[in-house]
Each structure stands twice: as structure tokens, then as C-alpha cells.
Amino acid sequence: MKQIYVLLIIGIAFIQTVFGQQQPLSPVERAYLFHIVKKSPILNDHIGRYFEYRGDEVKFANGNLNYDSIESVIINNPDMLIIREQEIAKSAKGILAEAANKTAIWELNKMLLAKRTKDPVFNTYENRYARFEAILMKHMPPSVLNEDRTAPHPRLDNVLNPGLSLDDKVAQLGSFRGMTDQDELLVIQGISTTINEYIEQRTKEIFTYLGGEYTTFVNVLTAAGDGSLTSGLLDEREKDEKGRWNRGLPKAIGLFPYQVYLTQPTTKKEEPKVEPMRYTITDLTTVGENRATNLHFDVWGYNASKQTTVVIEKNGKSYHLFGSGETRFLSPDSTFSSGTTFQSLINELEFVKIAGLTEKISGKRGYEYWIEYYTQKKKETELKIVKAEKSYSDLGYKPITTSDKPSGKVKKAKKRAIKAGVGADNWDAEPTTYSGKKQKGSGQHTIVSLYQQFDWYKAKIKELEKEKLEAIDLRARYQLKLDGYKQLMGYNWVSHTEKDGLYLFADSATFDMYTQEFQFPASDKSEDFEVRLIAIPESVLSNQADEVMLHLSLIDSKPNYNARLQLQLVDQFESDKYELKGNLLDEKDSISLRQFFEAMLDKEKEFSIIARGQGIGKWNGVQVTKDIAVAEQITYGSAGKEDEAFKRLRFSEVMINIERGIMMEVNSYTDPVKSNFSSPNPAISALKNQYKLSNNDLLSAYRSAAILKKFKEEMSVLAGTYMTREEAKIIIDRFNRQFEKTKITVGHGSIKIAEF
Structure with missing residues (x-):
């Protein structure tokens, strides 16, 4: 019970x-x-x-x-x-x-x-x-x-x-x-x-x-603006x-x-x-553990006149995503047909506002030039005042003198009297006295005028210094804003190349225009980074900024997780054998195969096959990868052949990606125990020494070749089942042409599929 x-x-x-x-x-x-x-x-x-x-x-x-x-x-x-x-x-x-x-x-x-x-x-x-x-x-x-x-x-x-x-x-x-x-x-x-x-x-x-x-999933909603x-x-x-x-x-x-x-x-x-930020900062961490970090961006509240700007920064490196006026999607392409961009505000601040104020302050005819000019004039005027005042002061000590000789004024009066018929005899000329009164009057006027000139220069200098300080203060405000803007955008921009909407950054990070996914490549360690969403202000110093909303998701992923067809074979071969028993494909693969066939009918999509004999594999916590530091073992020891640590390394996979082009990838791995496999083809055996290959290397190459041949066989039958006769012929012919060109990569060399 x-x-x-x-x-x-x-x-x-x-x-x-x-x-x-x-x-x-x-x-x-x-x-x-x-x-x-x-x-x-x-x-x-x-x-x-x-x-x-x-x-x-x-x-x-x-x-x-x-x-x-x-x-x-x-x-x-x-x-x-x-x-x-x-x-x-x-x-x-x-x-x-x-x-x-x-x-x-x-x-x-x-x-x-x-x-x-x-x-x-x-x-x-x-x-x-x-x-x-x-x-x-x-x-x-x-x-x-x-x-x-x-x-x-x-x-x-x-x-x-x-x-x-x-x-x-x-x-x-x-x-x-x-x-x-x-x-x-x-x-x-x-x-x-x-x-x-x-x-x-x-x-x-x-x-x-x-x-x-997922093992890591972060979902963030955020908004920036006023x-x-x-x-x-x-x-x-x-x-x-x-x-x-x-x-x-x-x-x-x-x-x-x-x-x-x-x-x-x-x-x-x-x-x-309570005031909202005009930008937001979201602190995140890459997933590590040999998994890629996928960031997906979904912009809401898109503004066609202000370019949406998102900045990702890790270890001082900045990756930039800009809104497109046509597609409303983000991409590293900063081209924006109309409206305001954040970079245009930075450029206006740096090359128009700040540069203009710097020219106004210290340029050829700037405040500093005129302050220096009027300061010199003031000094010259001050020296003139000293001289004029000394000259005026000296007049006060000069004695009053009298002369019997008529002055010039008297002489002129006498001439006028004679001319008038009064007669020179009747002219009684007074003695001439010199007191310096006229010179004193002229000196006073000069001094007053110089003081007025001095005060004007002094006031002008004060006015210019005030305007200069205001300009310096405004420039400092602009500079503070510019420093903040530049910090938001980042100083070390990572360069990129683009092909068919896929952007590859110089450090192997990628951004897919079609899926709006930014990806940090797989790494064994986690690293902090941040994502910044920037609302574009109305002007360089404006507090008004239209809202922009962003949905951001961070999810870990295994390499090739999104391959449309995924076949994983664990321990499907007998020891030191490469014959594959049973079928590769079954009903659950039907939809993926139909998509593969549909893609093969598209002549615009390039088709390639990559096949590798990876040799000894190792488990990195996520998947089997090639063990570069090969260390073969003689036996399985007490753990035995069926121990999961060995079993999962006897692994083969087939993946077909059909996003931009069609790429088929085949990989085979062995466990680290020394193999007794011997190639039945003397030509391939001869390559063993040339490429310094182990028996495990050759065995994995044979297994990849066997999988590829088996796939070709089954695919040919299923193409006729799922597609019309005409379509099936096109698909099979196209696959066979590429198949015949395929080489199995093993070690530092490669072997034509026909050799197997």
C-alpha cells in the first residue's frame, strides 16, 4: 500500500x-x-x-x-x-x-x-x-x-x-x-x-x-528622459x-x-x-563558465527626431548602438538621416560652444587681448598723469616777473591804435607781468582729461574682466557637461566591420542587426560591464529630454545553440570503429529539414560544409571541445569505459545554420585512451607522420566522414519525400557538388572526402 x-x-x-x-x-x-x-x-x-x-x-x-x-x-x-x-x-x-x-x-x-x-x-x-x-x-x-x-x-x-x-x-x-x-x-x-x-x-x-x-537570465525595463x-x-x-x-x-x-x-x-x-535621470546605467556581469553572453535590445517609445543611443562598456572598451531613422532598430552604424544625435551635441559643445568661448577669451581679439591692451593704455595714462601733475606743481614754484618791454599783446594793441589814428605818442604802455596763469589753466584741463581717460580704461578693464569671468564660468559649465557626455559615450571605442547586418568588433564581440543581439564571446570567467541608455536633450544645456524606453535581456548560451538542425551523437560508435548504425534523422527533425531544403533552393544563400576530426576531446563545463594539450592514457583505469567522464567525450555532432548563409558543420571527438585504430587507406596512413597525427585523430576524422556520408544518403531520400521532384533534384545536386569539394580537417592538415 x-x-x-x-x-x-x-x-x-x-x-x-x-x-x-x-x-x-x-x-x-x-x-x-x-x-x-x-x-x-x-x-x-x-x-x-x-x-x-x-x-x-x-x-x-x-x-x-x-x-x-x-x-x-x-x-x-x-x-x-x-x-x-x-x-x-x-x-x-x-x-x-x-x-x-x-x-x-x-x-x-x-x-x-x-x-x-x-x-x-x-x-x-x-x-x-x-x-x-x-x-x-x-x-x-x-x-x-x-x-x-x-x-x-x-x-x-x-x-x-x-x-x-x-x-x-x-x-x-x-x-x-x-x-x-x-x-x-x-x-x-x-x-x-x-x-x-x-x-x-x-x-x-x-x-x-x-x-x-538558460542558466543565467536577466530582464530589465528602463526609461530615460524628463x-x-x-x-x-x-x-x-x-x-x-x-x-x-x-x-x-x-x-x-x-x-x-x-x-x-x-x-x-x-x-x-x-x-x-523626485527627478528622473536623463540617462540610465544598468550594471551587469558576463556569465562566464565558457558560455556566451547574449544581450538583446528592444527599444520602446522610439523618437524619430532624436537618435536612440545605447552604450555598452566593459573593461574601458565601449561598444555603441544607434537607432536608425528608417528601421528603428539599433546598430553600430551611427548614420542618422535627420534630427539630433548625442554625438552632434558633443560636437556642438566641443567645437562650437567651447571653442567659440575659448576664442572669445584668449583668441586673437579676445578678452585677454583687450584686457592687456587697455591695461597698457591705463599704465600709459597713469604715467602721463604723473608727468602732468609734476609739471603743474612746478608752475606753483615759478616767480612772477615784470618786463619793461611790451608784451606781444601790448604790441598788437599799439598797432591797432596807430591804425585807428590815435597815434603812438598818446599810447601809454604798461609794464608786462608773467604769472603763469594760462599755463596753469591748461595743465589743470590736461590733468582732468587724463583722469577721465584713466577711469574709462579702468572701468573698461573691469567690464572686460567680468565678461571674461562669465565666459570662463560658462565654458566650465560646458566643459563639465562635455566631460559627462564623453564619459557616457566612452573614450575607447571598439572598431568593427560589417557584412550582411552582422557586425564583428575587433575583440570578437558581435552584434546581429537582424536579431538585435549583442554577444560577448564565451569565456571561462565573469566580468562586470554596464549598459547606458541616453535620452537626447533638446539642446546642450537643456534639462528637457524626450523619453526613450528600453527592454534589455541578458541570457547565457552555448555555442551554436541556435543551429536550425542539431544532431548530437554520444558514444554511437564501437571501440576503434567508424561504422554508424541506425538513422541520423527522424520525425522530430522534419521541420528543421524542411527549412534546410527551402534554404537550399535559395541561390542567394551561400552553402558550405565544414567537417573536422577533432581527435581527443575535453569537457569545458558546457560542451566537448578539442583538447589541445593532448595527453593520451593507456587504460580507463578503475573508472571503466562507461564512466560518464569518458563516455561524454566520445561525441559527434551535426549542426546546420541557415540564417545568412547555409553552413553545415560536423565534428567528432574521442576519449583520451590510446586507440589501436589503423586506417585501411595507405594514403591516409602516410599522412599520419606528415601531420603528426595520433590514431585518435585519424579515428575521429573517419567518424566525421562516415556521418557526413550517412547524412548525404538520408537527406537525398527525405528531399524527395518533403519536396517536389524538381525541388528535390536541385537540393540533391547542390548538396552533392559541395560534398565532393569537402575536406575533413584533422590536426594541421586536411583530407579529401573521397579518400575515405
């Missing part, structure tokens, strides 16, 4: 696990997930084909599909939507995270609306709202809790309204009794933390439902077949939180205020 009971418990747990994993979404949520995938070009391009709607199409009068109506059909008939998680899982992880995040945001938006409006539909969200509220309670100060502090105050529902701008939310908090400025800050910060924690939890659940796998223009941007409206507006996809950008701070008043009349 006890055994039956235990089995029953295990059975129930198994059922709960299976159904819990398969159906974490309600029919409503699955219908909305379908809606957002089909309405989002980037999602539809990558995973749209794996959402199969089997109901009747409902269209608008213009022929476009009415996804609102299709939503209703799916909600009422859930079986009409098939979601192929196994195939979705092979897509870029960032794409899955974006779909999951948008669904989680939609759910939270609907949940908060139903709670605030007391809509009966809230009953369907009660369990999830309880989770949201539990997180919220951890981050709220007592001033916004009810009297017994067991739940948030009912009025907090209004503050949680995603339709409110940040300014409106702060205003709402101002009406709470006993609310301090610090409490307002804590509430806004707490709501931000709560939203990010809850959305991350739900996004993880939906991501897993879609087939996504916090004034969020409201009114919550719905994307569209018309139905009768021309009526319907609900469309809610944008819910009001859920994107700002990083905020409390301003410090500069005057007595000012009060502290």
Missing part, C-alpha cells in the same frame, strides 16, 4: 510538472502571444512560422488580418493555435525573451487596470497579483501601507497606473497624508524595483514555455472592417521605470523634488 501511495504521489507530481511546463499561459495569454508575434516584424520573421493558427482568417476591409478578432477565436477555441516550442527554442534567445517580455508586460498592464477599475476579470489574475503585491510590500515605506501594514493603501492603485507620467505619479503621492520627500523617492524606486522583479519572473516562465533554456510625456502612449490603435477603432496592441510604456533621485534646493523657495 505504501508503494502504491508513493507511486501515486510521484505520478501526480509528474503530471503537475508536465502540464505546468506545457501550459503556464491561459488561452487568453496564448492568443495575445500569437498576436504580438504576428504584429511585431522582428518576431514574426524569426518565430512566426512556429505559431500555427488553424481557424478561419478574419480580415479588415483592406485585406489585412484582424488579429483582435483572431484573438477572440483562439480564446474560445484554444486548439486552433499550435505553438511549436521545440522549433522556437532553436531561435535567437533574445527573440524569445522579447516575445515573453511583451506578453508579461501586457499581462501586468491588464492586471493593474482590472485591479484599479474593479473589473470582474481581475478574478483571473488574483494569484499573480498576490505575487506582485508580495514583491511590492517588500519595497514600500509605511506611509503608503494600510493601517495594520498588511497591504498597500488602496490609493496606491492610482499611482501604479501605467497611463500616468512620472510627474503625475509624484503629484499623486503628494496627496498622501504624512508623505515626505524621501518617502516619495522610496515609493517611486520601490515601484520600479517591483515591476522589474515581477516582469522578470513572468518573462522567465513564458521564455521557458517557448522552449528557451518624465513628462509618458501618458497617452499606451495604445496602438487600428480600425476594424467597419472602420471602427479597436484596441490593438497595448504599448504600456508607462511600466518602464526611470532611475530617479531627489533634487537639492539651491534657494529657500525651492523644495526637493
Whole structure:
């Protein structure tokens, strides 16, 4: 009886696990997930084909599909939507995270609306709202809790309204009794933390439902700007077949939180205020453990006149992503057809504002030149005053003199008298006295004039020095702003090259334009880095900056996790043998094979085959890789051949990537125990010494060749099964041509496939 009971418990747990994993979404949520995938070009391009709607199409009068109506059909008939998680899982992880995040945001938006409006539909969200509220309670100060502090105050529902701008939310908090400025800050910060924690939890659940796998998952919503223009941007409206507006996809950008701070008043009349940052900094860490770090970016609230700017910085190196005016996607290409860019503000500050002020201060005819010029004039005038005052002072000591000789004035008077007929005899000339009165008067006038000139120079110098100080102060403000801007952009820009939308940075980091994924390559250690989102201000010193919202996800990944076809063979060969038994391909690979065949029909896609005999493998914690420091063992020792440490190294894989081109990759590895394998082909045996190959190297090469031949054989049959006869012929011929050119790389050499 006890055994039956235990089995029953295990059975129930198994059922709960299976159904819990398969159906974490309600029919409503699955219908909305379908809606957002089909309405989002980037999602539809990558995973749209794996959402199969089997109901009747409902269209608008213009022929476009009415996804609102299709939503209703799916909600009422859930079986009409098939979601192929196994195939979705092979897509870029960032794409899955974006779909999951948008669904989680939609759910939270609907949940908060139903709670605030007391809509009966809230009953369907009660369990999830309880989770949201539990997180919220951890981050709220007592001033916004009810009297017994067991739940948030009912009025907090209004503050949680995603339709409110940040300014409106702060205003709402101002009406709470006993609310301090610090409490307002804590509430806004707490709501931000709560939203990010809850959305991350739900996004993880939906991501897993879609087939996504992870060991590290970080989901961040963030917004930068002045916090004034969020409201009114919550719905994307569209018309139905009768021309009526319907609900469309809610944008819910009001859920994107700002990083905020409390301003410090500069005057007595000012009060502290909760203010959003014009840029945000998100601190992150690469995953390490020989896994790649995938960063996916999804811009919301895109502004066509201001270039969205995202900066990633690690170890002092900066990687830049800029919004495109045409695609609205990010890329390292900074070209922006119209509007303001952050770099243009930097250039204006440095080469116009600051350079202009520097020229005005110390240029050829700048303040320093004129201050020096007028200072010299003032000194010259001061010297003239000293000389004039000394000359005037000397006149005071000069004696008054009298002369019998008539002065020039008397002589002129006498001539006028003679001319008038008065006669010279009757002219009685007075003696001439010299007192210096005229010279003193002239000296006084000169001194006064020089003092006036001196005072003007002095005032002019003071005026110029004031203007110079104002210019220096303004330049310092500009320089401080410039230093901040440059620090945000980073000083050490990593160069890149681009081919077909894939950007390769000089240090092997990559950015994929098509998936909006930035990737740090796999590394065994974790490293800190940060992501900065920058809102573009109206002008270089303006405090006004339009909002920009960003969804960012960080997920670890194994190399080649997104290969469309993935075959992994563990210990499938007998010891020292290379004959492959059984089939490589089965029914579960059918969708991947169809996509491979479709890609092969596209002449624009390049097709290549890479095959390697990797020799002895080693486990790096994530996957089997080539052991460069080869150390062969004589025996398996006490552990035995079936020990997992040895078994997992006897590994072969086939991967086919079909994103930009078609690349087929085949690898085979052996365990480190010395092999007795001998090549049946003398020509290959001769290469053993030439390339310094071990028996394990040759064995792995033979196994890769065997896998490739087996794939060719099965693929030829399945092409005729899945495709038309004409299509199958094109596919088979194209594969065979490339197959015949293929060489198996082994050690430092390579061997033609025909030799095997």
C-alpha cells in the first residue's frame, strides 16, 4: 500500500510538472502571444512560422488580418493555435525573451487596470497579483501601507497606473497624508524595483514555455528622459472592417521605470523634488563558465527626431548602438538621416560652444587681448598723469616777473591804435607781468582729461574682466557637461566591420542587426560591464529630454545553440570503429529539414560544409571541445569505459545554420585512451607522420566522414519525400557538388572526402 501511495504521489507530481511546463499561459495569454508575434516584424520573421493558427482568417476591409478578432477565436477555441516550442527554442534567445517580455508586460498592464477599475476579470489574475503585491510590500515605506501594514493603501492603485507620467505619479503621492520627500523617492524606486522583479519572473516562465533554456537570465525595463510625456502612449490603435477603432496592441510604456533621485534646493523657495535621470546605467556581469553572453535590445517609445543611443562598456572598451531613422532598430552604424544625435551635441559643445568661448577669451581679439591692451593704455595714462601733475606743481614754484618791454599783446594793441589814428605818442604802455596763469589753466584741463581717460580704461578693464569671468564660468559649465557626455559615450571605442547586418568588433564581440543581439564571446570567467541608455536633450544645456524606453535581456548560451538542425551523437560508435548504425534523422527533425531544403533552393544563400576530426576531446563545463594539450592514457583505469567522464567525450555532432548563409558543420571527438585504430587507406596512413597525427585523430576524422556520408544518403531520400521532384533534384545536386569539394580537417592538415 505504501508503494502504491508513493507511486501515486510521484505520478501526480509528474503530471503537475508536465502540464505546468506545457501550459503556464491561459488561452487568453496564448492568443495575445500569437498576436504580438504576428504584429511585431522582428518576431514574426524569426518565430512566426512556429505559431500555427488553424481557424478561419478574419480580415479588415483592406485585406489585412484582424488579429483582435483572431484573438477572440483562439480564446474560445484554444486548439486552433499550435505553438511549436521545440522549433522556437532553436531561435535567437533574445527573440524569445522579447516575445515573453511583451506578453508579461501586457499581462501586468491588464492586471493593474482590472485591479484599479474593479473589473470582474481581475478574478483571473488574483494569484499573480498576490505575487506582485508580495514583491511590492517588500519595497514600500509605511506611509503608503494600510493601517495594520498588511497591504498597500488602496490609493496606491492610482499611482501604479501605467497611463500616468512620472510627474503625475509624484503629484499623486503628494496627496498622501504624512508623505515626505524621501518617502516619495522610496515609493517611486520601490515601484520600479517591483515591476522589474515581477516582469522578470513572468518573462522567465513564458521564455521557458517557448522552449528557451538558460542558466543565467536577466530582464530589465528602463526609461530615460524628463518624465513628462509618458501618458497617452499606451495604445496602438487600428480600425476594424467597419472602420471602427479597436484596441490593438497595448504599448504600456508607462511600466518602464526611470532611475530617479531627489533634487537639492539651491534657494529657500525651492523644495526637493523626485527627478528622473536623463540617462540610465544598468550594471551587469558576463556569465562566464565558457558560455556566451547574449544581450538583446528592444527599444520602446522610439523618437524619430532624436537618435536612440545605447552604450555598452566593459573593461574601458565601449561598444555603441544607434537607432536608425528608417528601421528603428539599433546598430553600430551611427548614420542618422535627420534630427539630433548625442554625438552632434558633443560636437556642438566641443567645437562650437567651447571653442567659440575659448576664442572669445584668449583668441586673437579676445578678452585677454583687450584686457592687456587697455591695461597698457591705463599704465600709459597713469604715467602721463604723473608727468602732468609734476609739471603743474612746478608752475606753483615759478616767480612772477615784470618786463619793461611790451608784451606781444601790448604790441598788437599799439598797432591797432596807430591804425585807428590815435597815434603812438598818446599810447601809454604798461609794464608786462608773467604769472603763469594760462599755463596753469591748461595743465589743470590736461590733468582732468587724463583722469577721465584713466577711469574709462579702468572701468573698461573691469567690464572686460567680468565678461571674461562669465565666459570662463560658462565654458566650465560646458566643459563639465562635455566631460559627462564623453564619459557616457566612452573614450575607447571598439572598431568593427560589417557584412550582411552582422557586425564583428575587433575583440570578437558581435552584434546581429537582424536579431538585435549583442554577444560577448564565451569565456571561462565573469566580468562586470554596464549598459547606458541616453535620452537626447533638446539642446546642450537643456534639462528637457524626450523619453526613450528600453527592454534589455541578458541570457547565457552555448555555442551554436541556435543551429536550425542539431544532431548530437554520444558514444554511437564501437571501440576503434567508424561504422554508424541506425538513422541520423527522424520525425522530430522534419521541420528543421524542411527549412534546410527551402534554404537550399535559395541561390542567394551561400552553402558550405565544414567537417573536422577533432581527435581527443575535453569537457569545458558546457560542451566537448578539442583538447589541445593532448595527453593520451593507456587504460580507463578503475573508472571503466562507461564512466560518464569518458563516455561524454566520445561525441559527434551535426549542426546546420541557415540564417545568412547555409553552413553545415560536423565534428567528432574521442576519449583520451590510446586507440589501436589503423586506417585501411595507405594514403591516409602516410599522412599520419606528415601531420603528426595520433590514431585518435585519424579515428575521429573517419567518424566525421562516415556521418557526413550517412547524412548525404538520408537527406537525398527525405528531399524527395518533403519536396517536389524538381525541388528535390536541385537540393540533391547542390548538396552533392559541395560534398565532393569537402575536406575533413584533422590536426594541421586536411583530407579529401573521397579518400575515405
